[in-house]
Amino acid sequence: MTGPVRDMRAWLVPLAGRVEGLILPVAALLTGFAVFGLFLLLLGKNPVEFYQLVYKAGFGTAFSWTNTLSRAAPLLFAALCVAIPARLGLVVIGGEGAIVLGGVMTGGLAAALAGWPALIAMPLLALMAAATGGVWIGLVGALRQWRGVNETIASLLMAYIAIALMNHLVEGPLRDPASLNKPSTAPLAETLRVGDLPGWNVHWGLAVGVVCCILAWVLIERTTLGFSARIAGGNVRAAQVQGLPVGKLVIGFTALGGACAGLAGYFEVSAVHGSANASLAAGYGYTGILVAFLARHNPLAIIPVALLLAGFEASSGLVQRRMDLPDATMLVLQGFVFVAILASETFTGRINLIGWLTKGDRT
């Protein structure tokens, strides 16, 4: 091998890794879309019309962007709940539970804080919602660390428990007698409602979500803590030999992820629904899993991916009406995309970009 080629390789190898990290998920995403298109075709529906409608209703007009952006906010938080623990190799998928409980905490506590000045009450509410989610998912990490309980199953079981708990609280102790058909907590005082971003028709949750993604990225990629977490996720024994506090990392990172999901619940109640009720269990936690996997657990990549999936969810209503499709259509699409994304993992490291780029230089 000659000198210049070796120099080229020095920057080509990491570049190829990055390109592959981008190409693979995009190709998998397109494959998922194509398979779903085929599925529609088999049912006698027009896939081109479907994707055109999604584009129009999700991203086509200022109004559709507003809709998409407000749906993206909870997805950002929900995806962080998966991506942050994933740094340690943990597959936490019960973010829905933390969202729901964060929302109930907000709805329940707001009544007690009604007379407080908003400047104190609002951050307190957000903090308590985050703490609720943090404790809930942190418990998953603690069970994993102390008892070796599988975090995937435990977090999902706890999501069901959380939803039962929410139904109990909203139907019983926290129920506002005035809420007749749809049992809810008392509506939040106007002063405690989270408003829109100045000049936008989208609530503050979006901005906070984006900031959280950036902070999570800094934590994971640019701090020793994030680096330690990666070592602990890769090889527990090596991490222990290095004297890294594996237990604290596991519990800390799961709790941090849970806190993000708790914030999603806070914004859903304080900016969208106005009170805590069953609509908190809207499935954002589950879509968030897909967002995190599509973004390969990179918090910065979560932002565009969340936007894309939020656009799909925002267009759901129009697509159903225009094409006479059931409301589970988007769930099916998400399923196909998810399977394609995971199956594409098999190609990691197998696309020989470098070999292809330096073809002919080999001796």
Add this chain to the structure above:
Amino acid sequence: MNGDIGLWAVPLAMLGGAIRVSTPFLFVSLGEVITERSGRINLGLEGTLVFGAMAGYALAYLTGSAWVGVLAAALAGSVFGLIHGLLCSLPKVNDIAIGIALMLLGTGLAFFFGKPYIQPVAPDLPAIDLGWWSDLPQVQAALKVNVLFIAGAVLAVALAWMLKKTRIGLTLRVVGDSSDAARALGISPSKVRILATAFGGALAGIGGAYLSLFYPGSWNEGISSGQGLIAVALVIFARWSPVWCFFAALLFGAAGALGPALQSIGITSGYYLSYAAPFVLTLIVLILSSSKSGALTGAPRELSITK
């Protein structure tokens, strides 16, 4: 005697409930035992269960035969299992993550195709009256046992025998304990795992058909909220033994029947909380049966959940 048996109604309703509610747990967990014994875990069985419930109900309605429904559910379930098995044999593909994706896809497809079948009424699966000896209507109701429950109990014993005494059972156990040893014996681990996962999917599908064709006996989108998942966790509790799955399924069935049983004697407060009972029970059992080292006694060594 016509019916007022006071507080005895609760344990009786729970026994009856245990028998009625346990069947889906039993089928899903038996299927998962076979899958996990081969060294793979399929978390997607929740989706398979829901899709099985829909497919079984739809086919039973269209053909007028509940048994055709069961067959269709088994077939649909085995297709889901086959997809899981095939995808996971690709290098670097994680079986737990694929399970989550298939859970989403199975539920999505079931809701998608199931919309037209929410209203129509399909034929029920037959039940056998084992309570004929008693005059108490509660006892009679409690012991109205579905054929599938009995089939599941027989299957549990048959699978235990199969695992212990037959060549297929031995092959399965070798593959589950060491891929290398299996290869040395000329067995293809991925082929065995694909078949074992397809079989597990088929049983989960039958479990779903029981839900829509017998208890509660109609198809709707809330038909299974997490029962497939509980069944997967239950396998750990049952220590990968089919016979233990039977008893574990009864226990979880009883927990699931707690809410309706309490309601039948007029206790309604905390009704929503009682929904959480089987999940809380599962979690407690998981905590107690796991260990700090992460190693689970009796677990197949190739199982990714124990690594």
